[in-house]
Amino acid sequence: MLLLGDIVPNLDLNTTEGKFKFHDWIGNSWAILFSHPADYTPVCTTELARVAQLMPKFETRGVKLIGLSCDSVESHMGWIKDIQCFGKLSGDFPFPLIDDHKREIAIKLGMLDPEEKDSSGHALTCRAVFIIGPDKKLKLSILYPATTGRNFDEILRVIDSLQLTSRAKVSTPVDWKPGTECMVLPNISTQDADKIFTKGYETVELPSKKHYMRFTPAP
Structure with missing residues (x-):
């Protein structure tokens, strides 16, 4: 089971775009590994079509995507045709799908949904989303259950927050969107905040008299 901050294993992957080591494929990019219960399933088909449609937005953020399903490359290749038809997509499919027909990767990364089973009684892969930095962490x-489709607009929002907070000393508040106010990190002193945040910041007065609610324009 992966925990935040763990280095993601350098897996040997067999995919619809060939075989490679996971870290080599990531390179110096951000990456998203997202898993699916099975090929030729309805919710998964809507998700993969949506991600393919959103690929230009991920690419502008320097993010690579790779999917995983507990089926073979041959099965994936046939399923891709259905995904392209449903999503009205043309040309080459824009990201690889991993062959995990033995469920070895899903088990290693803790991706199985114990509540949902296939026709053979095996646990299905849940809808996991792993966002990985250029440092491979x-x-x-x-983790979504097999029955609930993901919102990839939210995942784009999360990417924007992760990339912003990796380079600036801020956090993002509830329902934050790019361009809106951020928050000064609570471990930054008032003296340091005055130096760091040249656009200024606003401190909210609270009954506790503690000055931890500090809002600043987006860097």
Whole structure:
């Protein structure tokens, strides 16, 4: 089971775009590994079509995507045709799908959904989202059950937050969107905040008299 801050294993992957080591494929990019219960399933088909449609937005953020399903490369290749048809997509499919028909990767990374089984009684892969930084460390994980499709607009928002907070001394508040106010990290003193945040910041007065709610324009 991966924890935040862990280095993601340098897996040997067999995919629809050939065989490679996971870290080699990531390179110096951000990456998203997202898993699916099975090929030729309805919710997964909607998700993969949506991600393919959103690829230009991920690419502008320097993010690579790779999917995983507990089926073979041959099965993936046939399924991709259905995904492209459903999503009205043309040309080459824009990201690889990993062959995990033995469930070895899903088990190693803790991706199985014990509540959902296939026709053989095996646990299905849940809808995991692992966001990985250029340092190959896990930055965020979300586990959805097999029955609930993901919101990839939210995942784009999360990427924006992760990339911003990796380079600036801020955090992002509830429902934050790019361009809106951020928050000064609570471990930054008032003296340091005055130096760091040249655009200024606003401190919210609270009954506790503690000055931890500090809002600043987006860097």
